Amino acid sequence: MSADTTPTTDQLAGRATTVxxxxxxxxxxxxxxxxxxRSPINGETLAQLAATTAGDVDTALTTASEAFLLWRSVPAPRRGDLxxxxxxxxxxxxxxxxxxxTLEAGxxxxxxxxxxxEMIDICxxxxxxxxxxxxxxxxxERPLHRLSETWHPLGVVGVITAFNFPVAVWAWNTAVALVAGxxxxxxxxEITPLTALACTALLDRAIRDSNAPxxxxxxxxxxxDVGERLVDDPRVALVSATxxxxxxxxxxxRVAARFGRSLLELGGNNAVIVSEAADLDLAVRGIVFSxxxxxxxxxxxxRRLIVHRSIAEELVARIADxxxxxxxxxxxxxxxLVGPLVHEAAFRAFEEALEKAQSDGGKIVVGGNRVLAESAPQAYYVEPTIVTMPQQTSVxxxxxxxxxxxxxxxDTLDDAIELNNAVPQGLSSAIFTTDQREAELFMSAAGSDCGIANVNIGTSGAEIGGAFGGEKETGGGRESGSxxxxxxxxRATNTVNYSSELPLAQGVNFS
Structure with a gap:
């Protein structure tokens, strides 16, 4: 169901300027x-901003490195005040x-x-x-010795974020990194520069209010090219990239080649398994939102619905409705409830995937069309689409x-788990079932191989209290909580000898 309610460019740009x-x-x-x-709402330009130069990047890393020498010595609770x-x-x-x-990401x-x-929660x-x-x-193992570990600030953290969560992922990284020193x-x-300006303005104000560097x-x-400079510069201790x-x-x-650290949050190809023991009312709501x-x-x-054969027809009909x-x-x-795709390239990928799925034997149940093209020719609104597939093909x-x-x-839960795991990505997954044994197996070592494994809830909507991230081609990084x-x-491991002797570990005698 679509509605022709697309605002004009002047309305969108004016609203952005005012906000x-x-x-x-x-x-x-x-x-x-x-x-x-460009706003994906109508595909038109909101603003044009100057790009950072190579010299600007070098200056930023120099000043960030110098500021680190001060910030690392500020007590962590005072960093928390900021x-x-x-x-x-x-x-x-x-x-x-x-x-x-909304204006920039749609x-x-x-x-x-x-x-x-989410930003407020991570703070x-x-x-x-x-x-x-x-x-x-x-x-x-040695008498009158204390063995412990301490944690110290790491250095400059380079944060590279994506358009789809233009502010939350920055906050996940920045709030924790600043508290860490x-x-x-x-x-x-580059798709969402205005939200970045807004976040930076608020943080700059917080820095001034807190008398921080x-x-x-x-x-x-x-x-x-700006991101590549962060990736290659040895002054950046950690590159967190989404x-x-x-x-x-x-x-x-590239980061590993210079022995830096990287925290990667990459692709997801997330699946939900719906058991014959599922609460279908719950499953439909969770699936549609996810x-x-x-x-x-x-x-x-x-992206993938793996449903028991006995209930597949009923469940698909309900989701399609x-x-x-x-x-x-x-x-x-x-x-x-459904806004636009971010740009034309995303729409072309949508079209190509549907063409490939159909050539592989897939059948479109509902959706598959572009809408609102007459009222917003530079924007790309599409119908959410369901495709039944005979098997899990390359698309x-x-x-x-x-x-x-x-x-x-x-037919069997083992088959479903195998389908869940048989993709290169490993971010999020879920099962809908009222059978505790199925739920526990899905979350066990023999179950989902993803970083997130949910029961009776969809694949999206993670809370900040848990570590967020995935395995395999998702990159293995973890952000946010836990x-x-x-x-x-x-980390530093510390051994303190408070005796008057010098015993060696493992009983080594070097007298």
Whole structure:
């Protein structure tokens, strides 16, 4: 279901300018350049900004390295005060920042607000973390010796983020890195430069309010070449990069070649298993949001539905009926649930995937069409699509960043788990079942091989309290909660001898 409610370019650009002004960014006074912000709502330009030069990158890394020498010695709870202030400002400006997310990334209002809430939540988490950067004390085999570990700030963290979560992923990294005592240099997606300006303005204000060193965070706007400079510069201790598998294949080896650290959050090809013991009402709700939410442009979006053969026909019919009722249109319009794809390239990938799926024997159950093309010729709205597949072919193995749900059937749970695991990516997965044995097996070592394995909930919508990330081609990185903070720090093992003797470990005698 689609509605012709596309705003004009002047309306969108004017709204962006007004919102940015409230956040402390003077867009009218910004230098013009080749970093172009286009709204996926109508495909037209919101603003043009200047790209960061090579000299700017070098200056930023020099000042970030110098600031690190000061920031690392600030007590962690005082570093937490800065992040607390950032959380307060995010709370105060939640609606405005969410509006920018909608304008630049095309998210509907509730999802944009949810993304900003993730930022607020990670600030809360990081403030608590600032008093819990715990090490361990271990028993020493030598008398009157103490064996322990301590955690220290790592250095400059380079953060490279993607368009689909233009603010939350930055906050996941930045809040934790700052509390850990690191400085941050951020290269956002060139698709979403305005949200980056807004986040930086709020953090700059928090830095001033907290009397912290100004250079502990720097924004670098630009294309791939800017990110490559972060990847290759030895002054960047950790590169945290979110994006495609192709991007990760380039970044990982280059950072490793200089013995730096990388934290990679790459592709997802997420599956839900629906058992014959599932609560289908629950399953339908979870599947529809996971597959159609954000127009299928989350790394955790549901792409594969693996359903027991005995209930496949009923379940697919119910999901298809729900799809037909989804309001598609401008994410600024009340009631819209499915907004636009981010740009034309995403639409072309959507078309190509459907053509390949059909050539492989797939059948489109519902969707598959572009809508609103007459009212928004430069924007790309599509119907969320269900395709039944005879088997898991190569197109199903590839991640298409669009609302395509491939349906496969199974006879035994072992078969379903094998299908779940038989793709190169390993981010998110889920099972819907009321059978505890099935649920426990799915979460066991013999079950899902993904970094996220859910029961009776969809693949998307992770909370910040748990570590977020995946295995295999997803990159192995972990961000946000749990003990992900350790990736932003270095560990030292300490042995203290408080005796008057010098016994050696393992009973070695060297007298």
């Amino acid at each position: 940015l002004a409230r956040l402390g960014v003077d867009l009218d006074g910004a230098e013009r350049g080749n970093v172009i912000s 992040v607390r202030r950032l959380g307060e400002l995010l709370t105060e400006h939640k609606t405005d920042l969410a509006t920018l997310v 998210k509907i209002e509730s999802e944009a607000l949810g993304e900003v809430q 809360d988490f990081a403030v608590g973390l600032s008093r819990q950067l715990y090490g361990r004390t271990m028993p020493s 690191d400085t941050v240099v951020w290269k956002p997606s 100004s250079a502990i965070h720097t924004l670098l706007q630009g294309a791939r 994006g495609s598998v192709r991007m990760g294949r380039a970044i990982g080896p 597959a159609a939410g954000t127009a299928g442009q989350r790394c955790t979006s549901l 729900a799809y037909r009722q989804l309001p598609i249109g401008s994410p600024l319009a009340a009631g819209t 199903v193995h590839d991640e298409t960043f669009a609302p395509i749900l491939y349906v496969l059937t199974y 003990d992900s903070w350790k990736g932003y720090m270095r």
